[in-house]
Amino acid sequence: MRFWQLSLRSFKETYRDPLALGFLLAFPLMFMLLFGAAFGGDTAPSYTIGVIDEDQTTVSQSFVSEALASVPTIEITTFTETNTALEQLELGDLRAYIVLPEGFGEQVLLSWQDGEADIALNITYDESDLMASEQIIASINTATRAFARIEIPVTINANPINIETEITNIDYIAPGIIIFGLLIMIPTSARIMLRDKENRFLSRLLTTPTRPWEFISSYSLSLVAIAITQIIVFILLGWLFGMDIVGSILLAFLIFLLTAICSIGVGMVIASLTKSENQGESLSWLFSMPLAIVSGVWFSVEFMPSYIQTLAHAFPFSHAVDAARAVITRGVGLEAVSGDLVFLAGWAAGIFILGTILFGRTMRS
Amino acid sequence: MTGRAAKATGVNDTFAIETFNLTKIFDGCLAVDGIDLAIKKGELFALLGPNGAGKTTTINMLCCLLKPTGGTARVMGYDINQEPYKIKEVIGVSPQETTLSERLNALENLNLIGRLHGISPRKLKTWSKLMLETMGLAERARDQVRKFSGGMKRRLNIALALIHNPQILFLDEPTLGLDPQARRAVRQYIARLNGDKTILLTTHYMDEADFLADRVGIMDEGKIAALGTSVELKTEMLATHTMVVQAWNLTQKVVNDMRSRYTQVAVDKGSMTISDQRLDFKEIVDQLHAAGAVVRSAHIKEPTLEDVFLKITGKGLRE
Numbered sequence: 250m251r252f253w254q255l256s257l258r259s260f261k262e263t264y265r266d267p268l269a270l271g272f273l274l275a276f277p278l279m280f281m282l283l284f285g286a287a288f289g290g291d292t293a294p295s296y297t298i299g300v301i302d303e304d305q306t307t308v309s310q311s312f313v314s315e316a317l318a319s320v321p322t323i324e325i326t327t328f329t330e331t332n333t334a335l336e337q338l339e340l341g342d343l344r345a346y347i348v349l350p351e352g353f354g355e356q357v358l359l360s361w362q363d364g365e366a367d368i369a370l371n372i373t374y375d376e377s378d379l380m381a382s383e384q385i386i387a388s389i390n391t392a393t394r395a396f397a398r399i400e401i402p403v404t405i406n407a408n409p410i411n412i413e414t415e416i417t418n419i420d421y422i423a424p425g426i427i428i429f430g431l432l433i434m435i436p437t438s439a440r441i442m443l444r445d446k447e448n449r450f451l452s453r454l455l456t457t458p459t460r461p462w463e464f465i466s467s468y469s470l471s472l473v474a475i476a477i478t479q480i481i482v483f484i485l486l487g488w489l490f491g492m493d494i495v496g497s498i499l500l501a502f503l504i505f506l507l508t509a510i511c512s513i514g515v516g517m518v519i520a521s522l523t524k525s526e527n528q529g530e531s532l533s534w535l536f537s538m539p540l541a542i543v544s545g546v547w548f549s550v551e552f553m554p555s556y557i558q559t560l561a562h563a564f565p566f567s568h569a570v571d572a573a574r575a576v577i578t579r580g581v582g583l584e585a586v587s588g589d590l591v592f593l594a595g596w597a598a599g600i601f602i603l604g605t606i607l608f609g610r611t612m613r614s
Numbered sequence: 615m616t617g618r619a620a621k622a623t624g625v626n627d628t629f630a631i632e633t634f635n636l637t638k639i640f641d642g643c644l645a646v647d648g649i650d651l652a653i654k655k656g657e658l659f660a661l662l663g664p665n666g667a668g669k670t671t672t673i674n675m676l677c678c679l680l681k682p683t684g685g686t687a688r689v690m691g692y693d694i695n696q697e698p699y700k701i702k703e704v705i706g707v708s709p710q711e712t713t714l715s716e717r718l719n720a721l722e723n724l725n726l727i728g729r730l731h732g733i734s735p736r737k738l739k740t741w742s743k744l745m746l747e748t749m750g751l752a753e754r755a756r757d758q759v760r761k762f763s764g765g766m767k768r769r770l771n772i773a774l775a776l777i778h779n780p781q782i783l784f785l786d787e788p789t790l791g792l793d794p795q796a797r798r799a800v801r802q803y804i805a806r807l808n809g810d811k812t813i814l815l816t817t818h819y820m821d822e823a824d825f826l827a828d829r830v831g832i833m834d835e836g837k838i839a840a841l842g843t844s845v846e847l848k849t850e851m852l853a854t855h856t857m858v859v860q861a862w863n864l865t866q867k868v869v870n871d872m873r874s875r876y877t878q879v880a881v882d883k884g885s886m887t888i889s890d891q892r893l894d895f896k897e898i899v900d901q902l903h904a905a906g907a908v909v910r911s912a913h914i915k916e917p918t919l920e921d922v923f924l925k926i927t928g929k930g931l932r933e
């Protein structure tokens with residue numbers, strides 16, 4: 250198959266070039282190390298959490314005194330009144346408070362008996378303190394599941410309220426950085442095709458009966474191999490810096506892979522539209538940097554004007570960030586992120602069709 | 615198969631390449647100016663012209679890399695605008711610039727192009743071995759191409775055009791940048807291919823066109839200025855003959871005497887160049903003696919394609 254031969258060639262050209270390969274792996278590595286050092290640290294942050302036990306059963310009481318108390322990252326203060334807890338939250342003495350609703354114990358007992366239960370918790374936290382709250386939710390989720398001996402994530406009714414604080418955390422930061430690493434596959438992808446264009450090897454290939462889709466998919470296939478390596482490195486590094494993947498690692502991988510394919514597709518479109526490596530690379534950075542910011546890879550974009558958020562949502566990367574965070578920090582399943590996944594897959598398909606059309610148009614000037 | 619396609623489109627079966635008012639304009643720059651060519655199957659046709667004449671642009675349109683601004687062409691009966699992929703299946707191209715995949719070895723380069731043309735790996739194994747031997751690259755078959763010398767790259771560049779045994783071969787300045795020895799080897803190889811395949815070759819070396827081509831098209835400023843076999847061009851286009859005489863005692867009297875007899879006489883340090891429509895070797899030597907000059911040597915200068923080019927365009931091939 251022609252496209253397979255071309256992929257092999259592209260792949261060989263890359264892995265036989267130590268400098269290019271080094272750059273491909275070192276660049277994301279550097280980013281990860283930088284952010285990891287800034288946000289990871291070895292001291293795991295400890296959060297003070299308020300608990301209001303409205304259930305008041307033996308089960309709920311032992312949940313607080315055993316399950317929650319054993320979570321290393323949180324310290325428990327019990328309250329009888331929601332209002333006092335809220336006051337403390339607003340003062341900054343609490344990072345969040347949990348309400349165990351009536352019937353909590355009953356549901357846990359149910360789950361112990363036959364496994365079918367609807368366990369719910371209500372958690373209130375500062376919405377600007379996203380990173381901490383993501384981790385708190387993740388920890389409590391894990392603790393509850395261990396206590397109830399269930400596989401599925403517990404329903405956590407999150408109730409963010411607005412209080413000013415600023416604390417960051419690797420669990421929140423890491424998925425965004427990984428998406429950023431994959432976003433910068435745009436210039437990489439464009440560069441690989443443009444190099445062939447600039448040194449005219451592509452012209453020679455164009456004198457063979459190879460079709461546009463075969464060119465686009467062969468360049469992409471070799472890039473996907475690189476992307477997979479990058480994703481593995483990212484996840485390993487994130488894990489080294491203390492990122493917990495609460496949800497399915499496969500699901501997270503799928504999200505990252507689709508993101509990489511979208512980036513590669515954008516790279517192919519840019520390479521089809523430009524003539525030289527310099528031109529293509531500048532255009533790639535010009536496109537991917539602002540997009541990275543508005544896609545929320547570093548910080549929440551909720552403070553940005555709504556039209557910017559709408560614009561960001563037209564591209565796959567903000568969806569990828571949301572989905573990756575949901576899976577990694579909250580452990581949501583396939584169903585919860587299926588909308589984002591469909592968007593990513595659709596976008597990837599669309600951009601490849603566009604790339605093929607543009608390449609076909611420009612291959613004969 | 616080509617026969618059937620040709621019949622279907624009602625094309626003359628004897629021509630491998632036909633162009634019809636083929637024109638290319640690059641933002642206001644007229645690179646190819648409405649050329650009409652008909653190259654027979656099995657013919658080796660050379661486009662001879664200086665840099666910028668439009669030779670490469672013509673080839674690039676014929677191998678479907680460039681869209682013509684006007685006119686069209688047929689390659690093996692297929693229209694370049696309608697059926698580019700059909701054409702790409704039957705052609706082999708050696709571009710003017712050496713274009714190789716630098717981090718693949720010679721064998722891998724050959725295999726890649728061969729496979730893209732749908733040649734089976736088994737056939738390729740024997741063909742690429744043969745090709746590497748022919749081009750004198752067999753010993754370096756497994757070395758990455760970026761380590762090759764310019765001449766070696768150039769030979770591989772030609773080999774890549776041939777690896778799939780195409781019916782039509784486009785060779786754009788095949789000997790450009792080769793040392794004289796390698797140039798001779800490549801020319802001999804091309805000469806051996808002649809007759810078997812249709813070859814369109816471009817060059818700005820007139821001796822190359824003279825030596826290799828069945829027919830020569832002289833190209834200048836996007837136009838075909840003259841067309842024919844090398845002999846036709848030289849005899850028909852050059853009505854004048856030239857004789858070069860080395861002599862002592864070329865006095866002003868001798869020069870004036872000769873100028874009165876022949877249309878063009880030039881003297882340069884003991885050497886006299888005489889041109890006219892008709893020259894008689896013995897007569898000239900006798901006349902020189904009679905005027906008092908002592909002739910050391912004399913020869914009739916054979917016209918070259920360079921002279922033809924100079925005559926037609928009023929300028930040299932290399933400037």
Ligand SMILES: Nc1ncnc2c1ncn2[C@@H]1O[C@H](COP(=O)(O)OP(=O)(O)O)[C@@H](O)[C@H]1O
Pocket residue numbers: 640641643644645663664665666667668669670671672
């Ligand atoms: N891609 C291009 N864009 C603009 N002008 C071009 C391009 N390619 C060739 N030309 C111009 O067209 C003319 C013919 O060029 P070319 O076909 O390369 O000549 P040759 O091969 O005979 O040396 C030249 O004047 C050249 O500058």
Ligand SMILES: [Mg+2]
Pocket residue numbers: 666669670671710786787
């Ligand atoms: Mg040229």
